Amino acid sequence: MEMELRNGGRTATTITGSNGTINLCPPSHQQTKTVDLTDHVHQLPCCIKSNAPSDVSHYFKPKSSGLEIDGGLVVQEAYFRGRNLQGVTIPLPQGYSGFILGKKNSSKGEAKKTNGRGKAPEISNSSENSWEMLAKCRNLTFWNHDSLPSHDDASLRLFHCFAVAKALHEPVNAEDLAS
Amino acid sequence: MEAESALPKWASEPCIMGIDEAGRGPVLGPMVYGCLYCAVSFQNTLASLSFADSKTLKEEKREELFESLKVNESIGWSVDVIDPRELSAKMLKKTKINLNEISHESAMGLVTRVLDMGVLLTQVYVDTVGDADKYCTKLSERFPSIKFVVAKKADSLYPVVSGASIVAKVTRDRALRNWTFDESAENMHRNFGSGYPGDPETKAWLEHHKHSIFGFPTLVRFSWGTCTTYFKSGTDVVWEADSDLDEDGSVNKNGKRQLKLSSLGFTGGKKNSEEIESSGKGRCKFFQTRKLEQLTQF
Numbered sequence: 001m002e003m004e005l006r007n008g009g010r011t012a013t014t015i016t017g018s019n020g021t022i023n024l025c026p027p028s029h030q031q032t033k034t035v036d037l038t039d040h041v042h043q044l045p046c047c048i049k050s051n052a053p054s055d056v057s058h059y060f061k062p063k064s065s066g067l068e069i070d071g072g073l074v075v076q077e078a079y080f081r082g083r084n085l086q087g088v089t090i091p092l093p094q095g096y097s098g099f100i101l102g103k104k105n106s107s108k109g110e111a112k113k114t115n116g117r118g119k120a121p122e123i124s125n126s127s128e129n130s131w132e133m134l135a136k137c138r139n140l141t142f143w144n145h146d147s148l149p150s151h152d153d154a155s156l157r158l159f160h161c162f163a164v165a166k167a168l169h170e171p172v173n174a175e176d177l178a179s
Numbered sequence: 180m181e182a183e184s185a186l187p188k189w190a191s192e193p194c195i196m197g198i199d200e201a202g203r204g205p206v207l208g209p210m211v212y213g214c215l216y217c218a219v220s221f222q223n224t225l226a227s228l229s230f231a232d233s234k235t236l237k238e239e240k241r242e243e244l245f246e247s248l249k250v251n252e253s254i255g256w257s258v259d260v261i262d263p264r265e266l267s268a269k270m271l272k273k274t275k276i277n278l279n280e281i282s283h284e285s286a287m288g289l290v291t292r293v294l295d296m297g298v299l300l301t302q303v304y305v306d307t308v309g310d311a312d313k314y315c316t317k318l319s320e321r322f323p324s325i326k327f328v329v330a331k332k333a334d335s336l337y338p339v340v341s342g343a344s345i346v347a348k349v350t351r352d353r354a355l356r357n358w359t360f361d362e363s364a365e366n367m368h369r370n371f372g373s374g375y376p377g378d379p380e381t382k383a384w385l386e387h388h389k390h391s392i393f394g395f396p397t398l399v400r401f402s403w404g405t406c407t408t409y410f411k412s413g414t415d416v417v418w419e420a421d422s423d424l425d426e427d428g429s430v431n432k433n434g435k436r437q438l439k440l441s442s443l444g445f446t447g448g449k450k451n452s453e454e455i456e457s458s459g460k461g462r463c464k465f466f467q468t469r470k471l472e473q474l475t476q477f
Contacts, residue, residue, distance in 0.1 A: 048392060050414040058364040059393040079361075081394045081416060082267030082401020145418065146273045154470045161471060 020129025024099060035135035037100060039089065043155060044080060045145045062087065062141070070151055078143065087143035093162045098137040104130040186297050189218040189253060193301040196293060197339025198286050200306070201347035203278070205374030206403040207381065208355040210266060212259040212285040213347030215339050216293055216300065221253050222338070230341035238352065245349040248342060256343075257292055258350045259285045263400050270402030279309040287321055294322075302326045304340050306333040362396045371398075376405040385409065392416075 042060070062078040065086065069075060073088040092098050142155040149156065196216035203210055217225055230244060248254055261281065269276040286305060294300055303322075307314060307329050315329040333340040355374065360367055367388060372380025385405070388395055391413040399406065410416075466472065 046416050046418040048414060048416050050392060054392045055364060056392075059362050059390065059396075061361050079264055079268065079397055081410075082264075082397075082399075082406075083271050083418070084264070084268035157469045158471055160469065161466070164465065 020131065022101060022131045022133075024133045034133070035100075037135045037137040038139055039137075039141070041098065041100070041137045041139070042087070042141045042143060044085065044143050046080070067148070069149060073149070075149060076141070080143075083145050085143040085145055086148055087141050088149040088156070089139050089141040090156065090159060091139040092137075093159070096162065098140065099133050100135040100137065101131045102134040104132055187252065187255075189221065190255070190296070190298040192218045192220065192299060194298055195219050195222060195302040195304070195339055196290070196300055197333070197337055197341070197343040198289055198303065198305045199334050199340050199344035199347050200282060200285075200308075201344065201351040202355075202374070203282070204376075205381075206376045206385070206400050206405045207371050207374040207398050208263055208358065209351060210261045210263075210282075210285075211347045211351040211354065212261070212282070212289055213343045213345075213350060214257050214289040214293065215248070215342035215346055216255045216298060217253055217339070219301070224253070225342065226338045228338070228342075230338060230345055236345075241345055241349050241352075244345050248346065254342070255293070255298065256346045257289055258346060259288055260350060260354055261285060264397050267397075267399075267401040270400075282308045283314065283317065287318065290318075290322055290325070300325055302328070304328045304330070304333055304337045306340060306344075307331050358398055360396055360398065364390075364396075367396065376403065389413065 040057070042062075060078060060080065062076040065075045065077040067075040069088065073090070076087050076089070078085045078087065142149060142153065144153065151157070194216050195218075196214050198212065198214045201211045201213065202208060228244075228247075236244070248256060266278075266281065269281055270278065286308075290300065290303060301324070303318070303325050305314075305318070305327065311329045311331070315327050318327045318329070319325070328337075330336060334344040335341065355371065358369075368384075370380060371384050372378040372382075374381055376382070385395065385399070386409075388399075389409050394401060394406065394410060394413065
C-alpha cells in the first residue's frame with residue numbers, strides 16, 4: 001500500500017489499507033483550528049526511548065548559525081543532552097502536506113493529544129490500527145551530530161523521491177509517447 | 180587593561196605572564212582561563228601586591244583585588260571563558276576532545292592573543308595540566324621564542340600566576356552569577372552552590388532541574404560522570420554516532436545517518452526492536468540508497 005499524502009484540505013479523506021485506517025479529517029470534537037507544527041518537527045540523530053509528550057519548546061532552542069549550505073538553506077544550531085547539533089529545515093514540496101498522526105484509543109474514543117509541541121504523539125496500546133490526524137506541518141528539520149548538513153545526507157536525499165513520483169505520475173501526452 | 184588599542188610602553192620590554200584556570204572541576208558553568216602579564220622589571224612590585232592562592236581568599240577580597248588589577252597601568256590581563264555548552268559539545272563529539280586538550284588550547288590561545296597585541300613575552304608560567312614535561316614541550320614547540328615554566332601549584336609559587344588565578348576565578352564567579360538560562364521552563368532557580376559535584380547544594384540543584392528527556396539545562400556539563408548517574412533514571416537516548424562503527428572501528432559504509440523511523444514517532448507496538456532501521460530491502464536501488472522502505476504496517 002503506497003502512501004501518498006496529497007493536500008487533504010478539509011474534506012474527509014480516509015485511506016483504507018489492508019491493516020487499518022488513517023483519518024486525515026480533523027475530528028469534530030477538537031478545536032476548529034488544526035494544530036500547525038510547521039518549524040516544530042525535528043528529526044534528531046538519536047533514538048529517544050520514549051513516546052510521551054514533553055515540553056520541547058522550553059528546552060530545545062535552535063538558533064541560526066549564520067552558515068548556509070547549497071540551495072540557500074540556513075544551518076541552525078542546537079544542543080541536545082550536551083551534544084552540538086546542526087540542522088536544516090526543508091519545506092515539503094508544493095502539493096504535499098505533512099501530518100502528525102496519533103493512534104485512536106478505542107477505549108476513550110479519541111486519540112490522546114500532545115500538548116501541541118511534543119516530538120511524537122502518544123501512542124496508545126490499542127490493538128486497533130486506527131489513526132487520526134493530530135497536527136499538520138509544512139516542513140521538517142533534520143539534525144546532524146558533529147557534521148554540517150549536506151545534500152548527501154540520506155534525510156535530504158529522500159526528498160528526491162518527490163520529484164521522481166511527480167515525473168512518474170504526471171500525465172503524458174501523445175507527443176511524449178511518440179518520441 | 181584588556182583589549183586596549185594603545186599598547187603601553189612597558190609591553191615592548193621583555194614581559195612575563197602567568198596563566199591559571201578556574202572552574203575545571205565543577206559540573207556547572209563555564210571554565211575560565213585567565214592570564215596576567217607585566218614587564219619583567221615590574222615583577223618585584225607585583226610580588227608585593229599580596230595575591231595569595233585565589234582559593235584561600237574570600238569572594239569579596241578576590242573581587243577587590245581584581246578591580247585593583249584592572250586599574251593598574253603596569254599590568255595586563257585577558258580571559259578565555261569556555262562556555263559549558265562548548266565543553267559538553269567538545270567532550271561528546273564523535274572524535275572526543277578531552278578536558279586537558281581543551282585546557283591546553285585555551286592557554287595557548289591566551290599566549291597567542293597577547294603576542295598578537297604586540298607584547299614582548301619572554302617568560303610564561305603555568306599551572307600544570309596533565310604531564311608537566313609533555314605540556315612544557317608542547318608549549319615550547321608552539322612558541323619557540325618563549326621560556327615556559329610548568330609547575331604544580333604554580334599559583335602559590337609565582338605572583339604572575341596567583342594574579343592570573345584571581346582574574347580567572349572572579350571572571351568565572353561573575354559568569355555563573357550572570358548566567359542566562361537558555362531554557363524557558365518554570366521552576367528553575369539559581370541556588371547552584373559551588374557547582375562541584377560533591378557540594379550538597381549543587382546536588383540538590385541537579386536533582387531539582389533534571390529532566391527525563393533533556394537531561395539538564397545547558398548550564399550543566401553533560402560530559403561529566405555526575406550526569407550519567409542521573410540519566411540512568413531518566414529516558415534512555417541512543418545516539419547514531421555511538422552505534423555507527425563497524426567491528427574494525429570504521430564508519431558504516433552506508434554513511435553516517437539512517438532514517439530512524441522511531442524518532443519520527445512511528446513505533447509499532449508489535450515490533451521487537453524499538454530502533455526500526457529503514458534498510459530499503461527489496462526495493463530498487465533508488466530507494467535503497469535513500470534508506471526508504473515501504474510501510475505496510477506501523
